[in-house]
Amino acid sequence: MKLISRRNVLKSAAAASTLPLLGKSAFAMDPVKVAFVYLGPIGDHGWTYAHEQGRQAAIAKFGDAISTTIVENVAEGPDSERVIRRLAEEGNDLIFTCSFGYMNPTLKVAKRFKDVKFEHATGYKRAPNMATYNARFHEGRAICGTIAGHMSKTGTVGYIASFPIPEVVMGINAFTLAAQKINPDFKTNVLWVNSWYDPPKEADAATALIDQGADIITQHTDSPAALRVCEERDLLAFGQSWDMTSFAPKAHLTAIMDIWGPYYIDRIQKVMDKKWESADTWWGFKEGIVALAPYNERIPADVVAEAEAIKAGIIDGSYDVFTGPIKDQSGKVRLAEGRLTDGDLLSMDWYVEGVQS
Amino acid sequence: MSDTIIISIIMTVIGASTPILLAALGELVVEKSGVLNLGIEGMMLIGAVVGFAVTLTTGFHLLGIVIAMFASTLSAMLFAYLTLTLTANQVATGLALTIFGIGISSLMGEPYVGKTIEIFSSWFPASLAEHPQLRVIFGYSPLVYVSLALTFGVSYFLKKTRAGLILRAVGESDISAHSIGYSVIGVRYAAVAFGGAMAGLAGCYFSLVLTPLWSEELTAGRGWIALALVVFAAWKPSRLLLGAYLFGAIMTLELHAKAAGFSFIAPELLAAMPYLATIVVLALISLRKSSGLAAPACLAKPFKPST
Structure with a gap:
């Protein structure tokens, strides 16, 4: 239309x-x-x-x-x-x-x-x-999870989610696993709003999650409405896709930023050089396609240092949030040791222990 | 469930219901006069962006609301000119108004994305508005109380006043109203203007109270729910009030239920619920022998006075 x-x-x-x-x-x-x-x-x-x-x-x-x-x-x-x-x-x-x-x-x-x-x-x-x-948004989610693990007083974080597709599911799991490394009892309360973009509904969802004890809100939906709710109620939140600090200067901890530029430039260049081929590209922090918005001053320096260390670990390959043992919601061990493969991640349809959805 | 959660749920439901109620009240009056304006969504967006922009610039919520209502009314007048004076098709023009509203609100709103204003909150003293229990009565934005007053006002106007009777007459039988000397077009212009002002008010509720921010297509389809609500309420203001809170409850209770860890119904079905309920009510209305509840007889019919 x-x-x-x-x-x-x-x-x-x-x-x-x-x-x-x-x-x-x-x-x-x-x-x-x-x-x-x-x-x-x-x-x-x-x-x-x-x-x-x-x-x-x-x-x-x-x-x-x-x-x-x-x-x-x-x-x-x-x-x-x-x-x-x-x-x-x-x-x-x-x-x-x-x-x-x-x-x-x-x-x-x-x-x-x-x-x-x-x-x-x-x-x-x-x-x-x-x-x-x-x-590899889940790399960024792992950092947000680490920060949330430190910053949440109630140990419960509200997660406003759009649709249960692998990308969203792996984000929820990465966030929760990273937070549990800091606080083993950490819980992620997931609320599906069945939309990528519905500001009033996202705001209501944030309210509902806060009422159920969440003191930090993170989201896999695209509007800044939930951030505004957290700002009003003096709670904390993570932005989505881009730096959303201007919407909630006090509440906005950081955000995963999607930097698509390098990829688009690479692919257009390949078309110009007549070298374009079908491929499956999955870049992350290393290639600069995932980045973090500036950290909020409210995050203590040692937590920022830890987040940065994890980021460095992700880039050099020494840190992977999906490292066993990983249990699913029912307590069944999904991965005893080692790491999940990309294939496992891309077909992920189960939640780790500690996720309420 | 603790009472703080129950109070919070009630407040969220009323918060989600109020803009639908406001917009639907306006549309009800418009439809009672025999005009179908499908442009609610567009007018709401215009109201939302203008209200936000003026409030951000001046710092006065009330001024923002007044100018927003004026702007929405202006867009409604465009609709009125096309459909009433030029007798264009109301359905097509209304849809065009929605698309126009989405477009122009995005264009006007571009400089305001990412800006923040203070929420238009309760005027009651903090001891009442933030009291853990009493906030369920005193804790709302003034617009919530305005919406209730307007519901009774519209109800009284349509049922008890002479002007309301004329408006209904124009909607039920334009030719008769015309032949006894009432200006059908004039009455309809006034009704459409009222509908525009109410849609603007509803839009302000989104950008000044509910979220409070401006981003493109902020209302995310609530205008269509308001439209369904008018039919659901069988064109009766009192039922509109109940219907609005019912629709609001349907939209938000799901979130609270799921956040509390239980899910009783597929979310897709729940999202379709307002529309399903409307279809059921329509079916019930048409089953009734008496046509007392049906739509205004001249709804969406263009009126050309014979000269």
């Missing part, structure tokens, strides 16, 4: 004046046409905003050599297929579909348009012209 969103129009208008596409520069090569399909509004200040920052990074890097199109607010499911197909028909060379729910629609369109290259975020289905990419 919002193929031509207002900002899109403004931006394309601004960009058009500089684009060789309009024939002003007959010598330049045709720009690589890159399209992005966004789940929410760019103004969510979360997930979609982070992807938009990635696109901006690519524009800053390539300038006139690429021309980009965005479509915001695309509902997951059949509606997205129509949008993706249209972008393919419009002659885009590379299309990024930036949400899990676009997986099947992207695959369907990819099979029809063999010459167009597709990149699907956070999914697991691939094709010769459809790659997948994801970020």
Whole structure:
């Protein structure tokens, strides 16, 4: 419905004046046409905003050599297929579909348009012209969990979750396991709101979790509403996808930031060099695709030092939050020793002990 | 369950219900006059962003609310001009108003994303508003009390006043009302304006009380629930009040139940509940012999006075 969103129009208008596409520069090569399909509004200040920052990074890097199109607010499911197909028909060379729910629609369109290259975020289905990419958000969750383990007085943290897909499940588990290394009795109370973006509902969910004894709220939904609730009630919270400090200067402990820029630049470069291949990319702290927002002053220095040490451990491979023994909710040992493989993580459908959901 | 949790649940339910109640009250009056305005969502968003922006700039919540109501009314007047004066299709124009509202509120709101304002909280002294038990009566934003007063006001207006009778007459039989000398178009303009102002007020509730912040599509579809609520309430203000709290309870009790560790119903089903309830009520209404509860007879019919 919002193929031509207002900002899109403004931006394309601004960009058009500089684009060789309009024939002003007959010598330049045709720009690589890159399209992005966004789940929410760019103004969510979360997930979609982070992807938009990635696109901006690519524009800053390539300038006139690429021309980009965005479509915001695309509902997951059949509606997205129509949008993706249209972008393919419009002659885009590379299309990024930036949400899990676009997986099947992207695959369907990819099979029809063999010459167009597709990149699907956070999914697991691939094709010769459809790659997948994801970020190791659970690495960031482990750090948030460590901080929560130290900072929570009640030992219970509220976790506002969207949909029980592996990405969200592994985030919950990573957070809980990391916190339990500090406080073995740590509990994570998970509340599913069945939406990626619903500010009033996220605010109500935060209230409900606080009433049940949570003194820190973390979320896997995209709006800053829960942070505002925590700010009002003088509690603590973690931001999502981007630095949300401005919404809650007192409550915002830190946030996992999704830095998609390096990946987008890498993939667009590969298209330019005609070296693009379908692949499954899963980068983390090491590649700079996951980062942390500045730590709140309320976090004691030794906790910050510990968080930084864990981050260094994740980068050099010495720390993995999914190291055995790990028990699931029923108390059954899921992993006696060693580490979970990427395959285990990507199909994770069980919760560790201490998760209430 | 301790009484603090029960009180907190009641307060969350009332918090979630109030904006739906406000928007639905406005729509009820609009529909009673025979106009169907599907643009509630868009008008609410305009109200939400304007209310937030003015409050942020001036620091006065009341000023923000007044200007927000004015802005929403302005957008409603656009709708009224298209559908009443130019007799455009009301359904299509209403949907267009929603899309317009989503777009323009995002555009206007862009500079305000990430800014914070103080919550528009209770005017009662802290000893009452933050009292562990009494806050269930005194702890709300003034808008909650306003919504209750408005419910009774609208009910009284429609049932007991001459102007209310004329409004209903226009909605039930525009030609008769016209032939005895009432301005059908004028009455409908007034009703649509009221609907716009109420939607603006509802929007302010989101951006000044509930979240309090501005982010795109802040209302996340609550306008449609308000629309369903009017039908659910069979166009009666008293039932609207009950319905709003019922819908609010459905939307929030699930969260509290799950946070407390038990889940009794699939969340997807619960999310669909307001709409399902509306369909059931519609079916019940049509089963009744008497048509006393049915929709205004001229709902969504354009009126062209014969000259």
